[in-house]
Amino acid sequence: MLHVHRSESANTLVTALAGLLRDPAPGADPFAPDVLAVGARGTERWIAQRLSHHLGAGDPAAGGGDDGICARVDTSSPAHLLDGVLAAALERTRPGTGDAVERWAPSSLTWDVLEVLDEIAPADGGPAPDGRPEFALLRHHLRHHPGDDGPGGPGGPGTPPVRRTAAAARVAGLFARYGAARPQLLADWAAGRDDAPGAPLPADLRWQPEVFRAVRERVGLPAPAELLDDACAAVRADPALSDLGPRLAVFLVTRLATSRLRVLSALAEHREVHLLLQHPSPALWDATAAALRADPGPRRAAWAAHAPGRHPLLRSMARDVRELQVRLAHAAPGHTDVHHPAPEPAPTLLGTLQAALARDAEPAPGPDPGDRSVQVHACHGRARQVEVLREVVLGLLDADPTLQPRDVLVACPDVETFAPLVSAAFATDSHPGGGLRVQVADRSALRTNPLLGLAVRLLGLAQSRAGATEVLDLAAAAPVRRRFDLDDEDLEQLREWTVAAGVHWGLSARHRGAWQLGSLDQGTWRAGLDRLLVGVAVGGAVEDDLVGRTGDDGLLGAVVPLADVESSRIDLAGRFAELLDRLDAAVTRLQGRHGVAAWCDALLDAVLDLADTAPEDAWQVAQLRRELGVVAHDAARAGTARVGLTDVAATISERFAAHPQRANFRTGALTVCTPAPVRAVPHRVVCLLGMDDGAFPRAGGPDADDVLARDPHVGDRDPRGEDRQVLLDLVRSARDALVVTYSGRDVRTGAVLPPAVPVGEVLDALEAAHPGVRARIEVHHPLQPTDRRNFTPGALGTDGPFSHDGTAFSGADAGHREPAPVPPFLPAALPPAPAADLDLDTLVQFLQHPARGFLRQRLDVASATREEEPDDALPVQLDALQKWAVGDRALAARLRGVAAPEVVRLEGARGGLPPGPLGAAVLREVGPVVDAIAGVAAEFDTAPPRSVDVELDLDVPGVGQLRLTGNVRGVRPVRGGGRATGEVAVTTVYSRVKGKQTLRAWVELLALSAAHPGTEFRTVLVGRGDRGSTGLLTLGPVRSDAARDLLVDLLELRAVGLRFPLPLPVDTAAAWAQEAWRGRAPDACLRAARQAWTSDFSFDKEDRQEENVTVWGAERPVEHLVRWEPPTTLPPGVPTTFEGLVRRVWEPLLGVQRMDER
Structure with a gap:
């Protein structure tokens, strides 16, 4: 009964x-x-x-x-339970049919359907065995599905359309749905009666009975729906057909x-x-x-x-x-x-x-106006919802000492998206909510087992181009890190090597063949790894010193070694090489068309080759084996269907994502989970998180291929209707309070957004029963947790402050206080720096950037370096900075005597050029400039260059005696009429000749002249000039005694500049000085300085340099520097104005400068 x-x-x-x-x-x-x-x-x-x-x-x-x-x-x-009873009854009444329940389950039936679909529309694109018209629509779908693995796709030429298995899984799901909801329909189809009772089957669905019968023939067992009547009759007649006891x-x-x-x-x-x-x-x-x-x-x-x-x-x-x-x-x-x-x-x-729901009637008279048993909170986005929920839960716990976290349920339709937000919000030590135990239950195994995630990532990578960031992300996965012993510092080094080696995408040229680029090795992981390993082989040598060296080792002639691979990193380079080799082998195995069991074995081997787990995490390997074993078992029962990577990847990924872990419910913690599992479990407080419009109920309308959807019957599945029932059950299971949060405003635009439609219906029902209640129970929260309304009693629906966040309160309080004036970067001058010997380069670096010099040389503060991120795209067009880098390297090679064709080969091997004709176009643009600069520099190639040492003892006011030492390179004798007339230090740059290079040449000239009074020195700068010309800047000569005095002036300025920053940004000061030297008015000098200082839309200038921003403020106008006043009394003779400082540094230089354009 x-x-x-x-x-x-x-x-x-x-x-x-x-x-x-x-x-x-x-x-x-x-x-x-x-x-x-x-x-x-x-x-x-x-x-x-x-x-x-x-x-x-x-x-x-x-x-x-x-x-x-x-x-x-x-x-x-x-x-x-009931499927087991049916299977047992079938086996006992009709031996051999007991497996029908399992064989007709969608996970197994999918592969049978796939075989039938391959017969209807062969995967190789060949003609179908017959041209039956009822299959025309299905055949068209299978052969014209959007996207394919054809030429340029991961499967290579000739592979079938994408997601053939998805179509098979969908058809298998339809047959399972028919068998469960309307078993007579499948029984009629098996008997050849295709039309539904009382109505003919629509023409666009007539392929389904034919496919069903073909699948039935292939399975070799009738569908359980066909045998349902006989099985139920047998169970009624003989209770012993089931092993169940007398009560269930x-x-x-x-x-x-x-x-x-x-x-x-x-x-x-x-x-x-x-x-x-x-x-x-x-x-x-x-x-x-x-x-x-x-x-x-x-x-x-x-x-x-x-x-x-x-x-x-x-x-x-x-x-x-x-x-x-x-x-x-x-x-x-x-x-x-x-x-x-x-x-x-x-x-x-x-x-x-x-109570009104129970009576199916209007509710009783309105409750107490202060009642908070129903709360609805409209927030700005998901993260803010979690923050608001945290405050609500803490408020409820504070208000009722008998309420425990285990009494609170948080039901969330999209738990995978909200889980990391919840974990972060409730793990903040500075917030009272950090002390709450929170358990996120029923997440998919894909999220909880890193090996399953790695398997899915490998399947995706095997279909992808293996971009630089994708492979580095794979290396950062916890199981891979453990296998190859990679820590955070190692991963950062791998990133730097990847950028330096010019890796973009593709494991090798062979791997790129699927995208019709098999002839291009540039920018692949193999090319980058070769550069790294050759860099290891040659030790600490600089790559440019090895250009053109072939000798016994021809590899150096084809590979540009990666520079500066430290000996301490050789082991890491080896581990990285092994990782890439194993990854290449794994991707090679995961190609082609194979049986599902072979795919599962290959994937398991690939994961175990690349991953390792701690002994206590051995369950992760066991679960991976088990899940792949289930997939292989389901497919093996169906036969030997051979499928491509795209299909098997989708099948495995969907299984891993859909199969939940063992649910962690009722652990004593505050539970966060999807709504359905605990819909009826009573909790004192039920919170509905993420009830956004579109997120709940589940999206999607009727399936156009679903026969049942054309004429729904009572009891047919409807996911949206099921979600509505779940919400009703949750409303009924809440005992003390129901809390709902949703995104009431767009987090970017602030536009008003409605809640989920069923939530709106609950609010409408409450409003109809208790007019005005919606305005009281629905709270619209501010965007930021630091908004003062969070801490104003009564502002957000609570008697006291809504938020418990002490840090946010400090922010809110600070935001409403009168802002304090911004203190100066340096309130007072520092005491003089201790006297110490000085390197020539240190003086040059200070003069080239006084703000940076103060920070580094006095405060020992280095600015953050901008790290270059890997680029997954091959360069097809270089920006100005990239073109400069190509030109600079090419010029350096030419000056060392490397021939132009060898320079071209070098740049191609380095990977810094776009491929093919695009890279040739860059070299055609850069090459003439390089040739012109190298040609002018060659005029001074009268003898091999030498380095000249500098050692000077100087008496600097305010500092005392100090020794200035250094080395000036590129010094050659200047010959005229066959005899020496002095010496010249030649510096050749691909850049334009500007203030930074000019100051170095000037200081080197002064040092040479002062240290070697018997020789007349000049310094020469060769670089790009204006309008395509080559610039030739000559400085000197300067008398030895004058050079000593000028060096002392510069050292005195440095001593002052180590007490407080000097307003002498090099380009700005040079622009002012050039105009002043020409006799221009102060307004003209100011305009020139402003143009050099102020950034525009296309280029950042000195006002945005990090050190200048630190010292002078963000994007300050140039007038801020011009009006500068020293914070203390300066020694006699030291300028006290911007203009005076500019003249002190630049006027002597401009007096001996000559600029020629070639």
Whole structure:
């Protein structure tokens, strides 16, 4: 007999269940377990905990009630239990058909369908064996699916259209849906009756019966739906066909498929079958029972006119339980029905809503205006929702000392997206919420097992171009890091090597062949690795010193060694090479078309080659083997279908993502999970997180290929209707408070956004019953947690401050105080720096950038370097800086005597040029400039260059005696009329001759002249000039005594500049000095300085340089420098104005400067 037990409360149902289980069923083995099928995953532990309060518990009056135990109860899911009964009945009544249930499961049937689809539309593009017109639409879809693995795709030429397996899985899912909801449909198709009862099958669906029969023939077993009537009749006739005991219970279901309901009804013929339902409204149950007498028929549309229920939420959200009642009446007309009344809800806003649902009537008079049992919070985006939820939960815990975190449930439709936000928000040590235990339950195994994630990532990488960032991300995965012993510093070094080696995408030229670029090795991982390993082989040599060296080792002639590979990093280079080699081997294995088992073996080998786990994480390997084994097993039962990478990747990825881990519910922590598993479990506080429009209920309309969707019947699955039922159950399961958060404003634009439609319906129902209540319970939160409203009592719906965030309060308080004036970078001058000997380069660097010199040389503060990130795209067009780098390298090679063709080969091997003709165009642009500069520099090539040492003892005012030492390179004798007339230090640059290079040449000239008074020196700068010319800047000569005095002046300025920053940015000062030297008015000098200082839209200038921003402020106008005043009294003779400083540095230089254009 089927006994239906219903109640509005799951707690009440557990009490009723405990009464059933307290004593063994009549005639049953007292030691045999009772079977309990639980309709919602995640409720098993709660049921066991609640049953332990009843089974074996002592008398509560005597101090018992919590000392019981839940034993002798086996739990299962209704689907697993009833499918097992059906399989056993089939095997016993028709031997050999017991496997039909498993063989016709979608996971296994997909591969049979794939074989049939390959026959209808061969994967190789060849003609079909026959031209049956009913397959024309399906054949067109299979051969014209968007996207393909053809030429340029990862599968190479001739591979079939993308996602053929997805189409097969979809068809298999349709057949499973038909068999569960309308088994007679498949029975009719098997018998050749294609038209649906009462209506012909639409023309665009006529391919389905034919495919079904072809699949049926291939499987070799009838579909379970065909045998359902015989199996149920056998179970009714012979209860021994099932091994189940004389009593079983099905707990907390809202829908049962037709096939399973019929099996359940058959079991009830000779057994006690108890169906325990949480139903929101006894009045609705009675109204539905009355409507059954009208018998509107099986179609859902016919029932719409007779749908009972007066409360709007029952009419819009209770369809699943209403239709289950209808189907129970038809499947088991003699069942008993027992209502177990639930306790009356509290007289709160939430309680009046629950009571109104139970009575299917208008709610009672309005609750206390201060009632907060229903709260709706509109926020700016997901992260803000989590922050608001944290404050709400803390507020509820503070307000009620009896409330514990385990009493709070957070149900989130998109738990994968919100899980990291929740973990971050509740793990902040500075916030009181950081002390709460939070458990994110029922996440997919893909998120909890790194090896599964690595497997999916490998499948994706095998289909991709293996870009630089993608491979580096793979190397950063925890299992890969462990296998190759990579720490954070190692990963940073790999990133730097990748950038320096010019790696962009492609494991090798062979790998690039799939994209028709097999002849181009430039920028591949293989080319980059060769550069790295040759760099290891040649030690610390600079790459340019090895250009053109072939000798016995021809590799150096084809590979540009990576420079400066430290000896301490050789082991890391070896590990990186091994990683890339194993990755290349894995990607090679994961190509072509193979059987699914072979794919799973190849993927397992690839993961284990690249990953390692700690001993305590051995379960991760076991789970990976198990999951891949299931995929291979399902496919093996179907045959030997050979599939491509795209299809098997989609199949494995979907299985890993959809298969949940063991649910961590009822652990004593605040639980965050998806709504369905705990929909009926009572909690004192139920929070609905992320109830955004579009996120809930699930998106998607009827499937155009679904026969059932063309004419829905009562009980047919509807995901959106199921989600509405879930929301109704959650509203009913909340005892003290219901909290809803949603994105009420766009986080970028601030545009108003509505909540999820069902949430809006709940608000509308409350507003209709209690006018004005929505404005009171719906709170619109500010964008930032530092907004003062978060801490203003009553501003956000609470009597006291809403937020508990002390850090945010400090921010809010600071934001409303009068801002303090920005203090100067240096309130007062520092004491003089201790006297010390000085290197010539140190003096040059200070003069080239006085702000940087002050920070580095006095404060020992280095500015952050801008790290270049890997680029996944081959360069097709170089920007100005990249072209400069090419020209600079080419010029340096030419000056060392490397021939032009060798320079071209060098740049191609380095990977800094665009490929092919695009790179040739860059060299055509750069080459003439390089030739012109090198030609002018060659005029001074009268003798081999030499280095001249400088060592000077100088007496600097305010500093004392110091020794200036250094070395000047590129010095050659100047010959005229066959005899020496002095010496010249030649510097050749690809850049334009500007202030930075000029100052170095000037200081070197002064040092040479002062240190070697018997020789006349000049310095020469050769670089790019204006309008395509070559610039030739000559400085000197300077008398030795004058040079010493000028060096002392510069050293004195440096000494002052180490006490406080000097306003002498090199380009700005040079621009002012040039105009002043020409006799221009101060306004003209200011304009020139402003142009050199101020950035424009296309180029950052000195006002945005990090050190200048630090010292002078962000984007200060040049007038800020011009009006500079020293913070202390300066020594006599030291200029006290910007203009005076400029003249001190630049006037002597300009007096001996000559600029020629060639």
